[in-house]
Ligand SMILES: Nc1ncnc2c1ncn2[C@@H]1O[C@H](COP(=O)(O)OP(=O)(O)O)[C@@H](O)[C@H]1O
């Protein structure tokens with residue numbers, strides 16, 4: 001685990017060069033907007049067939065991180081590498097051409113268009129020679145149906161406007177779409193943030209499905225429970241810097257949760273809430289539990305995927 005002070009307690013086996021080279025890697029990467037330093041000195045490795053979770057509170061720099069990987073913004077310090085080669089994307093198209101697909105929180109869909117049409121939005125299938133080229137609607141419908149089914153997504157009717165699907169279903173269509181169009185890296189910006197428990201579960205299932213198809217997934221979330229359900233690696237950002245970077249075997253859900261909660265802050269909040277009548281603070285963890293320093297767990301956590 002590498003902690004904020006930069007000490008390397010162990011070197012994960014997959015850090016070695018070889019076939020399991022990261023598909024995307026950040027080395028000391030950072031980004032300033034004018035004189036606002038949103039991100040600084042971040043190391044991150046995304047491996048094929050693994051889910052890398054990026055956690056952090058609001059304003060921690062999560063969106064900034066994915067924007068520099070997805071070509072929306074450019075980093076102002078450090079390096080971003082794809083297949084070991086330094087890159088500096090100037091448009092999202094360039095990132096996409098290298099197989100890096102991003103599913104944004106506010107999905108870029110056209111709500112009134114059918115599901116299949118959204119599946120192919122911007123990359124429509126056509127038939128016939130130019131200039132009489134026209135949309136190949138039957139083939140698009142058939143392919144969208146097949147691809148969604150391959151990912152285990154069954155929708156009654158692909159003709160329904162995508163706006164009628166639940167938020168979770170729309171996220172799943174976006175994931176299936178990225179897989180179909182050959183993404184090697186899938187970036188998801190808080191896909192479960194606006195969802196209920198059941199829908200979140202469905203989205204987590206498709207994150208796992210994308211991982212099982214060999215994609216490297218960057219899963220942005222502020223929910224340690226969601227992260228721990230599918231994550232292979234956990235990177236916690238705080239105020240733009242990497243506070244924690246741990247492999248799954250090195251950290252328990254409790255430790256991850258404490259890291260996210262900001263132990264001292266939560267203890268202070270608990271103390272304040274205790275003064276308010278009608279608020280039950282019994283269920284909140286004790287201050288000393290919260291403030292316990294987080295270190296690598298000795299026992300491997302259960303349920304490693
Ligand atoms: N375009 C921008 N211009 C100036 N500051 C920005 C911009 N985008 C983000 N920031 C700042 O950078 C910091 C990190 O933001 P962001 O990456 O959006 O965090 P998160 O996604 O973790 O909530 C915040 O302090 C935010 O105000």
Ligand SMILES: [Mg+2]
Pocket residue numbers: 062063064
């Ligand atoms: Mg954000």
